[in-house]
Amino acid sequence: MLRRIHALPAPTTFDLPPEQVLGRVEARIDRAPVPRDDRAFLLDLLAELAADVDALSYPLKPCVTHGDAHVQNLMVTPAGVELIDFERVAWGQPEWDLAMTATEFVTARFWTSEQYQAFVDSYGFDVTEWPGFVVLRRCHEVKMTTWLMQNIDESKAIRDEYELRMATIRSGQPGQAWRAF
DSSP, rough: HOOOHHHHHSSSSSSSOOOOOTHHHHHHHHHHHHOHHHHHHHHHHHHHHHHHHHHOOOOSOEEEESSSOOOOGGEETTEEEEEEEEEEEEEEEEHHHHHHHHHIIIIIOOSSHHHHHHHHHHOOOOOSSSTHHHHHHHHHHHHHHHHHTTTTSOOOOOOOOOHHHHHHHEEEEEEEEOOOO
16 A cells, blocks of 8 residues: 555645654643653654754655554455545655554564565565664654653553653663554
Protein backbone atom coordinates (compact mmCIF):
# COMPACT_ATOMS: atom_id res chain seq x y z
CA MET A 1 0.00 0.00 0.00
CA LEU A 2 2.77 2.48 0.90
CA ARG A 3 4.71 1.71 -2.24
CA ARG A 4 1.60 2.59 -4.28
CA ILE A 5 1.02 5.85 -2.33
CA HIS A 6 4.68 6.83 -2.70
CA ALA A 7 4.55 6.15 -6.45
CA LEU A 8 1.74 8.65 -7.03
CA PRO A 9 2.76 11.62 -9.16
CA ALA A 10 2.84 15.09 -7.66
CA PRO A 11 -0.61 16.65 -7.98
CA THR A 12 -0.96 19.24 -10.74
CA THR A 13 -4.25 20.89 -9.76
CA PHE A 14 -3.46 21.58 -6.10
CA ASP A 15 -0.48 21.72 -3.76
CA LEU A 16 0.06 19.24 -1.00
CA PRO A 17 1.33 20.80 2.21
CA PRO A 18 4.92 20.06 3.13
CA GLU A 19 5.32 17.19 5.52
CA GLN A 20 5.37 18.29 9.17
CA VAL A 21 7.30 15.44 10.78
CA LEU A 22 6.80 16.73 14.31
CA GLY A 23 3.50 18.52 13.76
CA ARG A 24 1.11 18.63 16.72
CA VAL A 25 3.69 17.26 19.17
CA GLU A 26 4.42 20.50 21.01
CA ALA A 27 0.73 21.20 21.57
CA ARG A 28 0.25 17.69 22.96
CA ILE A 29 3.15 18.20 25.36
CA ASP A 30 1.81 21.57 26.48
CA ARG A 31 -1.68 20.18 27.22
CA ALA A 32 -0.81 16.83 28.74
CA PRO A 33 -1.26 16.18 32.47
CA VAL A 34 2.32 15.00 32.94
CA PRO A 35 5.06 15.92 35.42
CA ARG A 36 6.83 19.22 34.75
CA ASP A 37 10.23 17.52 34.33
CA ASP A 38 8.80 15.19 31.64
CA ARG A 39 7.32 18.19 29.83
CA ALA A 40 10.64 20.09 29.95
CA PHE A 41 12.58 17.02 28.81
CA LEU A 42 10.23 16.40 25.89
CA LEU A 43 10.26 20.02 24.75
CA ASP A 44 14.08 20.07 24.80
CA LEU A 45 14.19 16.77 22.92
CA LEU A 46 11.65 18.07 20.42
CA ALA A 47 13.90 21.04 19.59
CA GLU A 48 16.89 18.71 19.24
CA LEU A 49 15.00 16.31 16.98
CA ALA A 50 13.67 19.13 14.79
CA ALA A 51 17.27 20.25 14.15
CA ASP A 52 18.34 16.65 13.50
CA VAL A 53 15.49 16.13 11.00
CA ASP A 54 16.47 19.32 9.16
CA ALA A 55 20.05 18.03 8.83
CA LEU A 56 19.12 14.64 7.33
CA SER A 57 20.10 13.59 3.80
CA TYR A 58 17.49 11.23 2.44
CA PRO A 59 18.23 8.37 0.04
CA LEU A 60 14.72 8.31 -1.48
CA LYS A 61 13.03 10.98 -3.57
CA PRO A 62 10.28 13.20 -2.11
CA CYS A 63 6.78 11.99 -2.84
CA VAL A 64 3.20 11.89 -1.62
CA THR A 65 3.30 10.69 1.99
CA HIS A 66 0.49 9.40 4.18
CA GLY A 67 1.89 10.93 7.36
CA ASP A 68 0.33 8.40 9.75
CA ALA A 69 1.19 5.12 8.07
CA HIS A 70 0.48 2.32 10.49
CA VAL A 71 -1.57 -0.83 10.24
CA GLN A 72 -4.49 0.60 12.23
CA ASN A 73 -5.06 2.91 9.26
CA LEU A 74 -5.73 -0.04 6.97
CA MET A 75 -9.18 -1.57 6.63
CA VAL A 76 -9.79 -4.95 5.10
CA THR A 77 -13.00 -4.91 3.09
CA PRO A 78 -14.57 -7.41 0.68
CA ALA A 79 -13.06 -5.27 -2.11
CA GLY A 80 -9.55 -5.51 -0.62
CA VAL A 81 -7.37 -3.42 1.66
CA GLU A 82 -8.29 0.24 1.98
CA LEU A 83 -6.12 3.00 3.42
CA ILE A 84 -7.88 5.48 5.73
CA ASP A 85 -7.06 8.63 7.74
CA PHE A 86 -5.74 11.08 5.18
CA GLU A 87 -5.53 14.16 7.40
CA ARG A 88 -1.68 14.09 7.40
CA VAL A 89 -1.17 13.49 3.65
CA ALA A 90 1.62 15.74 2.46
CA TRP A 91 4.58 16.11 0.14
CA GLY A 92 7.68 14.79 1.86
CA GLN A 93 10.07 11.94 2.36
CA PRO A 94 8.86 8.34 2.08
CA GLU A 95 11.35 7.43 4.80
CA TRP A 96 8.97 9.07 7.30
CA ASP A 97 6.14 6.66 6.46
CA LEU A 98 8.50 3.68 6.35
CA ALA A 99 10.02 4.62 9.69
CA MET A 100 6.62 4.29 11.37
CA THR A 101 6.43 0.54 10.76
CA ALA A 102 10.15 0.20 11.46
CA THR A 103 9.71 1.96 14.82
CA GLU A 104 6.80 -0.32 15.63
CA PHE A 105 9.18 -3.23 14.90
CA VAL A 106 12.40 -1.95 16.54
CA THR A 107 11.08 -0.06 19.57
CA ALA A 108 7.51 -1.11 20.24
CA ARG A 109 8.02 -4.69 19.08
CA PHE A 110 4.56 -4.88 17.60
CA TRP A 111 5.90 -6.97 14.67
CA THR A 112 7.88 -10.19 14.42
CA SER A 113 11.10 -10.29 12.40
CA GLU A 114 9.26 -12.26 9.73
CA GLN A 115 6.44 -9.71 9.52
CA TYR A 116 8.86 -6.80 9.27
CA GLN A 117 10.93 -8.60 6.63
CA ALA A 118 7.76 -9.21 4.59
CA PHE A 119 7.04 -5.45 4.81
CA VAL A 120 10.59 -4.64 3.65
CA ASP A 121 10.43 -7.18 0.83
CA SER A 122 7.09 -5.80 -0.33
CA TYR A 123 8.29 -2.18 -0.32
CA GLY A 124 11.81 -2.84 -1.56
CA PHE A 125 13.70 -0.69 0.96
CA ASP A 126 14.67 -1.23 4.60
CA VAL A 127 14.70 2.16 6.28
CA THR A 128 16.45 0.69 9.35
CA GLU A 129 19.63 0.28 7.27
CA TRP A 130 19.79 4.04 6.61
CA PRO A 131 21.79 5.99 9.25
CA GLY A 132 19.03 8.64 9.47
CA PHE A 133 16.55 6.06 10.73
CA VAL A 134 17.65 6.62 14.34
CA VAL A 135 16.45 10.25 14.13
CA LEU A 136 13.10 9.29 12.58
CA ARG A 137 12.71 6.41 15.05
CA ARG A 138 13.14 8.81 17.96
CA CYS A 139 10.63 11.22 16.36
CA HIS A 140 8.09 8.41 16.06
CA GLU A 141 8.73 7.31 19.64
CA VAL A 142 7.99 10.85 20.81
CA LYS A 143 4.88 11.11 18.62
CA MET A 144 3.57 7.74 19.78
CA THR A 145 4.18 8.69 23.41
CA THR A 146 2.72 12.19 23.21
CA TRP A 147 -0.41 10.78 21.58
CA LEU A 148 -0.76 8.35 24.50
CA MET A 149 0.14 10.83 27.24
CA GLN A 150 -2.93 12.93 26.53
CA ASN A 151 -4.89 10.16 28.25
CA ILE A 152 -2.71 9.15 31.21
CA ASP A 153 -5.47 10.01 33.68
CA GLU A 154 -7.84 7.51 31.99
CA SER A 155 -6.34 4.34 33.47
CA LYS A 156 -3.42 2.85 35.35
CA ALA A 157 -2.55 0.80 32.24
CA ILE A 158 -2.15 3.97 30.15
CA ARG A 159 -0.11 5.70 32.88
CA ASP A 160 2.14 2.63 33.22
CA GLU A 161 2.62 2.49 29.45
CA TYR A 162 3.43 6.20 29.37
CA GLU A 163 6.09 5.70 32.04
CA LEU A 164 7.60 2.77 30.12
CA ARG A 165 7.71 4.81 26.92
CA MET A 166 9.28 7.76 28.72
CA ALA A 167 12.00 5.46 30.07
CA THR A 168 12.71 4.34 26.51
CA ILE A 169 12.79 7.91 25.21
CA ARG A 170 15.03 9.11 28.04
CA SER A 171 17.50 6.27 27.40
CA GLY A 172 17.51 6.86 23.64
CA GLN A 173 17.49 3.10 23.08
CA PRO A 174 14.68 0.60 22.55
CA GLY A 175 14.03 -1.35 25.73
CA GLN A 176 11.03 -3.26 26.96
CA ALA A 177 8.27 -3.92 24.40
CA TRP A 178 5.49 -1.34 24.24
CA ARG A 179 1.80 -2.07 24.50
CA ALA A 180 -0.49 -0.92 21.70
CA PHE A 181 -3.48 1.27 22.61
